[in-house]
Structures are given as C-alpha cells and as structure tokens.
Amino acid sequence: MDFYFGLLQIFGVHTLLGLSAYVVLLTGQVTMAQAGFYAIGAYSAGAATAMFGLHILPAVILAGLVTAGIACIVGFPALRVKGLMLVVATLAFGEMVRLFFFNLTWQVERGGEMVGPNGAEGFRAIRYFPENGWEVWHVTVFIWIVVAVIMAALWWMDHSRAGAVLRAVGHDETAAQSVGLNLTAVKVGAMTLGGFIAGVGGGIYAHTVTHIEHGVFGVLLATFAIAYPILGGLGSVFGTVIAVLFIQGFLIEGLRFVGDWRSLLFGALIVVAMNLRPHGLLGEHAPNLRRIFGREKTEREALNTKEAK
Amino acid sequence: MKLKAFIKAGLLSASTLAMATAAAAQDKAVRIVGSGASSGVVGIFGQNSSAAMAAAFDKINEEGGVKLADGSKAMIETEYYDDRCNAEEGISVLRRIASTDALVAIGPTCSNVAEPLFGILQAQVDDAGDTGLQFPVFTDVAIKGGLAGISEWVFRNTPSEAKMYDDLFAWIRAEHPDLKTIYGGVEEDFAHSRFTWYEVMKKAAEKHGFEVVGEAQWLLSDTNFSNQARAMRRAEPDVVAISAHPFTTCGMLREMSRQKIKPKVLVGLTSSSSLETLSGCPDEAQGLTIPTSFAPVNDNSKAAAEAVVAKGGQMDLHSASAWENAMILKEVIEAAEIEGTPASVEEDRRKIRDGLAALTEADGLLGVNVRQPDGEAVKPFVFVHAQGKGWEVLHDPKS
Numbered sequence A: 001m002d003f004y005f006g007l008l009q010i011f012g013v014h015t016l017l018g019l020s021a022y023v024v025l026l027t028g029q030v031t032m033a034q035a036g037f038y039a040i041g042a043y044s045a046g047a048a049t050a051m052f053g054l055h056i057l058p059a060v061i062l063a064g065l066v067t068a069g070i071a072c073i074v075g076f077p078a079l080r081v082k083g084l085m086l087v088v089a090t091l092a093f094g095e096m097v098r099l100f101f102f103n104l105t106w107q108v109e110r111g112g113e114m115v116g117p118n119g120a121e122g123f124r125a126i127r128y129f130p131e132n133g134w135e136v137w138h139v140t141v142f143i144w145i146v147v148a149v150i151m152a153a154l155w156w157m158d159h160s161r162a163g164a165v166l167r168a169v170g171h172d173e174t175a176a177q178s179v180g181l182n183l184t185a186v187k188v189g190a191m192t193l194g195g196f197i198a199g200v201g202g203g204i205y206a207h208t209v210t211h212i213e214h215g216v217f218g219v220l221l222a223t224f225a226i227a228y229p230i231l232g233g234l235g236s237v238f239g240t241v242i243a244v245l246f247i248q249g250f251l252i253e254g255l256r257f258v259g260d261w262r263s264l265l266f267g268a269l270i271v272v273a274m275n276l277r278p279h280g281l282l283g284e285h286a287p288n289l290r291r292i293f294g295r296e297k298t299e300r301e302a303l304n305t306k307e308a309k
Numbered sequence B: 001m002k003l004k005a006f007i008k009a010g011l012l013s014a015s016t017l018a019m020a021t022a023a024a025a026q027d028k029a030v031r032i033v034g035s036g037a038s039s040g041v042v043g044i045f046g047q048n049s050s051a052a053m054a055a056a057f058d059k060i061n062e063e064g065g066v067k068l069a070d071g072s073k074a075m076i077e078t079e080y081y082d083d084r085c086n087a088e089e090g091i092s093v094l095r096r097i098a099s100t101d102a103l104v105a106i107g108p109t110c111s112n113v114a115e116p117l118f119g120i121l122q123a124q125v126d127d128a129g130d131t132g133l134q135f136p137v138f139t140d141v142a143i144k145g146g147l148a149g150i151s152e153w154v155f156r157n158t159p160s161e162a163k164m165y166d167d168l169f170a171w172i173r174a175e176h177p178d179l180k181t182i183y184g185g186v187e188e189d190f191a192h193s194r195f196t197w198y199e200v201m202k203k204a205a206e207k208h209g210f211e212v213v214g215e216a217q218w219l220l221s222d223t224n225f226s227n228q229a230r231a232m233r234r235a236e237p238d239v240v241a242i243s244a245h246p247f248t249t250c251g252m253l254r255e256m257s258r259q260k261i262k263p264k265v266l267v268g269l270t271s272s273s274s275l276e277t278l279s280g281c282p283d284e285a286q287g288l289t290i291p292t293s294f295a296p297v298n299d300n301s302k303a304a305a306e307a308v309v310a311k312g313g314q315m316d317l318h319s320a321s322a323w324e325n326a327m328i329l330k331e332v333i334e335a336a337e338i339e340g341t342p343a344s345v346e347e348d349r350r351k352i353r354d355g356l357a358a359l360t361e362a363d364g365l366l367g368v369n370v371r372q373p374d375g376e377a378v379k380p381f382v383f384v385h386a387q388g389k390g391w392e393v394l395h396d397p398k399s
Helices: A002-026 A034-051 A056-078 A083-103 A136-158 A161-171 A173-178 A183-209 A219-232 A237-254 A261-276 A295-308 B002-027 B043-062 B087-098 B111-119 B161-175 B191-207 B226-235 B246-258 B275-280 B299-310 B317-336 B342-358
Strands: A108-110 A113-115 B029-036 B073-077 B080-082 B102-106 B137-139 B154-156 B181-187 B211-218 B239-243 B265-268 B289-292 B361-363 B368-371 B382-387 B390-395
Touching: A002 A034, A002 A136, A002 A161, A002 A183, A002 A219, A002 A237, A002 B087, A034 A056, A034 A083, A034 A108, A034 A183, A034 A219, A056 A083, A056 A183, A083 A219, A136 A161, A136 A183, A136 A237, A161 A173, A161 A183, A173 A183, A183 B087, A219 A237, A219 A261, A237 A261, B029 B043, B029 B087, B029 B317, B043 B073, B043 B080, B043 B299, B043 B317, B080 B087, B087 B102, B087 B111, B102 B317, B102 B342, B111 B137, B111 B191, B137 B317, B161 B191, B161 B265, B161 B289, B181 B191, B181 B226, B191 B211, B191 B239, B211 B226, B211 B246, B226 B246, B239 B246, B246 B275, B289 B390, B299 B317, B317 B342, B317 B361
Parallel strands: B029 B073, B029 B080, B029 B102, B102 B137, B137 B154, B181 B211, B181 B239, B239 B265, B265 B289
Antiparallel strands: A108 A113, B289 B382, B361 B368, B382 B390
C-alpha cells in the first residue's frame, strides 16, 4: 500500500509544480522559471526543518513566501519581455538558480553531524517525516490537503474578478490595457503567486525524497512544469491534475514494464495526446460541475415542470 | 507374487514421493529484485547489472537453489526495475519492491538515486521513533563514498575508491619517481565522479607528492572539451587524472589527442574500466590506467564473465558486484535460516539484514571481500590499463 501512497505523493508535488506554471500561463506568459522557484522552495524548507528544527508547516509556508518574494523581484525585469524572449530569460534564471545551489555550501552542526547544502554533493538528511513519526499515508494526506487548498483557492480565483483579469491579459494584452488594467501588476502578481505555489511544492518535494541536489532542478523539470497545464488544458485547475496523472501515472509509472521503449513512447504519446486534444486534455473551458453532478438537469426538469403547470 | 507386488508398490510410492518432493522444492521460491538505471545515458550500467544478477541466480538455481530453514530448497526468482537514474523513480521503485514478497533489493545504479533512496529507509534499526522503510538494500553499483552510513538497512559491495586510488598513486610514485605534477579533469555534475576527484583522487595524489597544477570541469552532457584541453596543455602536467564516466572520458581523450597532449601517465575513473570506453575511443584510451575490482584473472571470474556475456551483458567492476551480491545473499539466506513463506516476509527481511550486518568477510571474484561495520566493503583490486582491444592487468597490489 505504501507504494500507492508514494505514487500519490509524487502526483501531489507535481500537481503543485504544474499549478505554479498554470497561474502564469493564464496571463499568456510562457515561463521556464518554475524549476528555479521549486529549487528555492526545496532548499529553503529543507534548511528550515533539517538545519533549524522548524515544524514542516511553517517551513513550507516560509519556503513559499521566500520564493514568492524572489519571483516578484524576478517578475519585474523578466516580464518586460514577451514570447520567446521571456522563455530565454526565465530559462536563464532557472539555470542561474541551479548553479547557485550547485555552488552553495552552508552547513550547521546538528546532533554531531554537519547538515545543510553541500554544493554539488547536494543537501542530505531532510528527514523530517520519518524522524517525527509520520507514516507514508500521513505524508500523503498532508500533501493532498495542501494541494486541495491551493486548487480550491485557484478555482475560487478563476471564478472571481481576479481570474477574469488574468485571462483578459492572457487573451489580448492591448484590449486589457485599453480597459485600464495594469499589465505589469497583473503579470508580476501572477508570477508571484506562481512562485509561492512552486516554493510550497518544492518544500514538500524536498521532504519526500530526503535528499536534493542541483541536477534535479534543470531544464527537464522546467519543461514538465509548463507541460502539465498545457497538456491538461488551461480551462481549469483540473487540467493540470489530469496531465500529472497522465504523465506521472501512466507514461512514467504505468509504462515502466516496457523498459527501454518507455522513453520513446513517452514522447510519442504526448505528441498523440496533443494532436487529439490540441487545447489540452480537458480543453479550454472549465468542466461544468453542475452538469457533472446532475444539478443542472434537475433544475431544468423543475423549470419544465413549472412551465407545464 | 505378493512380494513382487509389494516391491512394485513400494517403488511406485517412493518415486511418487520423490517427484512430489522435487515438485514442492521447485514450487518454493524466494524473490530478490534488482533496480537501477537500465535506460538513458547510464543505462548500460543497469543492463550489465541486470544480466549479472540473472546469470548468478541461474547458476544458483541450477545448483539446486537456496536452502530454507525447514531444510527444503527454494529457487530464486528475480526481475529488474528501471529507475532511469531519477531519484523520485528510484524511491517509487523501492516502495514497489517492498510492497511485494521480495526479501531484499540489489541496486541502485546511480549515487544521486542512492542518497535519497537510502534516506527514506529507517536510519537505525529498531528505532521506534523513525518510521522510515524497513527493507534491506544491497548496493552493487552506486559507488560514491560513505553512502551506507545513511541507514543501517543499507549494505554496499562497491569497492573502496579511497583505498584503490591511494594504492594507485603510491604505486605511480614508486614506479615514476621523476613525475611531479598532476592535472585533474572532472565530470562536475555527476555525484560519483565529482566526489572521486575532489575527495579521493586529488587527496591521494597530493598525499603521494604530486602537485595539482590545474583542474578542468565539464558536464555529463558536454560534447566539446577544447577549452578544458587547452588549459591542460598549457599546464604541461606529468600525470592527467580524468574522473568521468566513459562517454565524456572519451570526449576528453579525443580532444587531448587532437591537441597533442601526451601525459606520461593517464589515470581514469573506476567506472571507465569498461568496454564502453574501449569501444568509444579505442585508440585514445590506450595506456589509460584504472584501479578495478574486477578483471578476468582467475577461473571463477572468467566463468562469471562468460555467464554474463551469455545473458547479453558485460562484466565490469559494477556488474561483478551484482554477481557477488547474488552469491553473498545465497550464503546469508542459508545461514540466517529464513522461512521463505508469505507469512514470514517481514521476519525474513530482518534476518537477511542482520545476516548482512554480521558478515565480516565474503567471497568475491578476485578474493575475499572485507565487510566493514558501517555496511561498506573493502574489495581486492588490481590496476588495469587499456591495451589493444581490452583491459590488461598492469599490477596486482597484493603481489
């Protein structure tokens, strides 16, 4: 059973990574900085628990806030450029962060052992969960509570004025600006929120794997981050979850038995999925929850009955 | 008549009983599962380990399998999971293995997978406050120094590079007293190669009186080494030590050849004493000297190498460890008297862990492997150098 809980943990942290890119993509910006934000969150939360003995919850929130602050600072210069230039700029930022942690050595003594980032050797012994009696299922529940809270917040935002503003900027910047929207504020705000989510995700990730190193937070991870919401569809937060399940659950874990062919099938199946569903697996529009749960039908039937009377 | 019928019935009963016993023995099985990178850039290491494990278990099964606590014999079943040298996948694979009736895992391949994977295991046995996974892991390939200390459920049969390179540089110093300088080349983004240069090779070279006149760094995915080679040429070192895996070792050696850099002694990383290096850059690698814990120098190692080739793999120091692990586990399972039943899986895993922890020596392909209290091993080794199309033994430190 622990294996399935472990899988759910992977789905959870990757969903957070995907959601961090989803917020920025809503404004029409393609960013490759999410892996860098994820790394900042991972190292910050790891340092908070392993080096300074903080509880996991404040550690993860702290990681989110630190990352959000950096994302906000990065957002101002980065979002002055658009399209491919933004991709290149954010990619450069991601590499800069990776190389920073590649060179960062900062260790403190805890329990007679040196703990903390040790350059290219990575950051070992981020063992908050096992050392504090957390079973695998406890960790899984914790992760999915965090995911649910963030998804609910994004869902609410999507259905509020803030979501409409983000999408307006994403659809047509000129039109959005002409109705008085401050493009810089909207884009930097999205980048900051995305940074917070990536930081939280990275913080949790560090604790599920117990050891992090610069190599994990490279271009491949950044590509995954934007692939999740694009493949799943930008209609709602659920698209990202569906894409994470498709990639991590089916393509990576489900196809493990095909061995060497897995990497080939991985790319081919993503191409097939994008061709069959060019606007993402869940499309551009949010799923109609009323229709899914049958309430719309019931209301329509009630209306018909009323009219008939 | 009655006597004949009685004898016939007796023979029939005996043969039926014998067949039933044989069938029961064949029905019994214990599972030992491998994991590592069998695809991707370093996939060849996992493929060789998988082949070596399979060949070793075939040999054990052909000889009757392993003896269980009740005196019966069981066959060893095995399979190999690919983790693509990815930490998350490595952890997922180990959790999957632990969720089955497997008694022990052999792996992983990559040190950057081994560190997180060992981190999710219980750090100290019987620590009730530590909810880490309680599952024995016997590592064959991930060679970065000091990893077994992360958890008491981890044991490694990887050679001690500190001892190997210390002996190698001592030998070079004795053989070439006129050599003074050394230049290091390191594959900077791979845990093993980086650790080996900075913590092992460099320190051993300095200890034996070599002056480090420069270092060149590159990445696992790099394909251009001209700048690094140019800096190396300017330093004019007597010895060049390359701490990199076969792919970039060959890239660097080709560039050194192009720029006509000819050190008097060329030293390589343990992982490069493989066929990949010789097939990737056969001419440029000539003379490359590497300490290795495997070479086909005796009947046992030759037979093992042939068995692995028959399984589609190659025997090198890493896959030799996988072979040895299989053989050591057979001995441990028999000594620990495991039950081998579905109900005893947890207990059997613990017995295997305790059995591995209690080992002080184990037979290896080149001689006796000394087991250390921290779960590491000190294995016999030889110095080989690339000559023609193969690796030839240059020196045996025991001689």
